[in-house]
Amino acid sequence: MTSLQTGLYNNHSLVSRSLKAAILRIALVAISAGAVSYFVNRHSIEQAAREQLLLSTQQTLQRESLPFREIQQLQRNFLQEFQQTLADAQQYQQLVTDFDKLFYRHEDGSYTQRPGLFEGQPLADGRRFANMSATYAPDIPPDADTKARFTLSYLLSYKYGSSVKGRLFNFYGVVPEKGFPIYQDADIAKVFTYSGPEALKLESYEFYARGFAATTSDSIFTRMYFDFSNNAWMTTIATPDQPDANGQHHILACVDVLLDELMKRTAQPTIKGTYSTIFQADEAGTLIFHPTYTEAIQNSEGAASITSLHLQTLMPVLAASHQLQPGQVTLVESAGEIVALGQIPDTPWVLSVHYPEQLARPAILQNLIIVIALGLITLLVEIFIIRSILLKQVAVPLRHLAQAMRAMGSSANKVESERLPNQTDDEIGALAKEFINMAKRVRDSHQQLETKVQQRTAELEAANRQLQAISTTDELTGLANRRLFDEVLERECARAQRESSDLALLMIDVDWFKKYNDHYGHQAGDACLRRVAQVLSLHCRRAGDLLARYGGEEFVLISPATDLLQAGKYAESLAQAIASELLPHHASPFGHVTVSIGAAAIRPVGSASEEMLIMEADQAMYRAKHNGRNGVAIGKKIA
Incomplete structure (x- = not known):
């Protein structure tokens, strides 16, 4: 045996040292590749989970909004038909006459539907009203107007309630005189009384109190309550008609909604392993459904909330919900969870889907095990190759290869391939080539990761800018909204106080705008408001001025460094600008759109x-x- 052969088998031989170096080298590569694989796979898996969470939550929001959208559309149709029918003098008189045909007066002064109507017995004219019952409070004797509205509410409640039978629980219209007819399977005339401890006090019902106290015709959702007669959780959706000139409502369209199916669907999210909650978009986060606190919600009669139960893990979710727009979905990181939340359109409720981060761990660990296994296999193959080669020329190539691998394991520098034996066709050359390819893949993965991080960062910044713009802009007119107005006014007042300067405020209101809407329709009304906003914007060019939509048809203008006299002249120029547009307004005595402006300074x-x-x-x-409108009034200067 030659000295070279003897040296190859010695513990200090080149082969032995190369073998030890190979073991160390592959271990370092396996650890580095495992670490890179762990973080890359973790990021990609969690990102895929986020995308899936966003998509599934968006789909859930749209699906869950459908029944509520249908209900509110039915209620708007009900109210529109109610107003149109009452406006017809002939039909109005027929409704007053029908009151005595439909309703029966009891000794205590109360009214209910006549006997047999609920059971389906026809009137003398052949009309039937099966499943329709009614009750009317005895402390308010009905006049002709009340009779007409109560009768019409009865007829329309039957029309709309019977059309959705089997899909909605019930349908009813309520008049403010404490009376309501209702389409449902139970006869309320046999349930409600007007004496004793169980006497009906309709004004104590949330839907009645809030509905008739509302200043707009927007739908309201009552607090969730448990109905023991149906053994189910419910909420009432109530939509009032447009208030009259005195701010009074004359009818309330209502539907009681069973929440059991919504809760069942919420308890079974699309993504396995996640769980969902529903809460109201209020300050306390009143809970509608939480899989852990169902008993607490029921025991509190629907009053339990995120704050009352001190659910610290949900506090970031509650805070984020205050910034949501209906149908919008956003992600929140909270206590080891990724939470997708969004407000269900046409409801005041927020859905949150919680994805525990530990759900991604099995997939991450599986990929890590594969990488480690591949590293170990590579190690065994290389040991076999090294022990099989007994030629002197193996030493130098292996030393270079070991040096390159250590360099790759300890840094992200480009491998210097010219020093590696990758030009040979033997196993060492093949190993060198594979190493170069592996180094390139690792480097490419690193570059791709950096590119993706930069891309996501840019997208997040763009989304934040867009969200900031939305939160301070009025959607209809494109002007500043009430929120931005409040912030700017507070800031300008503080500045005026520091600099001891004047600050003017103009309050601008479109004259006879309700009549405009009644005559031209709400779409034309929206177009009119947009045009008024454009004209005001064109004539508000003073540095530092802020024009905002204050609400409805009202606009406000903040004008720093402007005294009361200048504010009055400013207001007159704006009023003249609107009047000069000659926007048609047949319901106005001027024949065109005008504004009334109040000016004040401080x-x-x-x-x-x-x-x-x-x-x-x-x-x-x-x-x-x-x-007389179409003019300006100047307030006193406030000091």
Whole structure:
């Protein structure tokens, strides 16, 4: 045996040292590849989970909104038909006459439907009203107007309730005189009484109190409550008609909604391993459904909330929900969870789907095990190759290869392939080539990861900018919204106080706008508001001015460094600009769209505040309206 052969088998031989180096080298590569694989796979798997969570939650929101959208559309149709029918004098008189045909007066002064109507017995004219019952409070004797509205509510409740039988629990219209007819399987005339401890006090019902106290015709959702007669959780959706000139409502369209199916679907999210909650978009986060606190919700009669139960893990979710728009889905990181949340369109409820981060661990560990296994296999193959080669020329190539592998394991530098034996066709050359390819893949993965991080960061920044713009812009007119107005007014008042300068506020209201809507329709009304906003914007070019939509048909203009005299002239120019547009308004005595403007100014010192400025401008605006509209009224200067 030659000295070379003897040296190859010695513990200090090149082969032995190369073998030890190979073991160390492959171990380092396996650890590095495992670490890279762990973080890359973890990021990609969690990102895929986020995308799936966003998509499934978006689909769930749209699906769950459908029944509520249908209910509110039915209620709007009900109210529209109610108003149109009452406006017909002939039908109005027939409704007054039908009152005595449909309803029966009891000794205590109360009214219910006549006997047999609920069971399906026909009237003398052949009309039937099966499953329709009614009750009317005895403490308010009905006049002709009440009779007409109560009768029409009965007829329309039957029409709409019977059309959705089997899909909705019930349908009913309520008049403010404490009476309501209802289409459902139970006869309320046999349930409600007007004496004793169980006497009906309709004004104590949330839907009645909130519905008739509302200042708009927007739908309201009552707090969730447990109905023991149906052994089910329910909520009532109530939509009032447009308030009259005195701010009073004359009818309330209502539907009681069973929540059991919604809760069952919420308890079974699309993504396996996740869980869902539903809560109201209020300050406390009143819970509708939580898989862990069902008993607490029931025991509190639907009053349990995120804050009352001190659910710290849901506090970030509650805070994020206050920034949501209906149908919008956002992700929140909370206590080891990825939470997708969004407000169900046409409801005041927020759905949150919780994805525990530990769900991704099995897939991450599986990929890590594969990488480690591949590293071990590579190690065994290389040991076999090294022990099989007994030629002197193996030493130098292996040393170079070991050096390159250690360099690759300890840094992200490009491998210097010219020093590796990758030009040979033997096993060492093949190993060198594979190593170069592996190094390239690792480097490419690293570059792709950095590119993806940069891309996601840019997308997040763009989304944040878009969200900021949405949160401060009025959707209809494109002007600043009420939120931005409040912030700017507070800031300008503080600045005016520091600099001891004037600050003016103009309160602008479109004259006879309700009549405009009634005559032209709400779409035309929206177009009119947009045009008024455009004209005002064109004539509000002073540096530092802010024009905002205050609400409905009202606009406000903040004008820093403007005294009361300048504010009055400013207001007159704006009023003239609107009038000069000659936008048709047949319901106005002027024949075209005009505005009434109240001007006020303040030099904030002492107790003077922005609230006083708003109040003075508002009062001035109402004086302008009282003086005949299409003009300007100037308030006093506040100091």
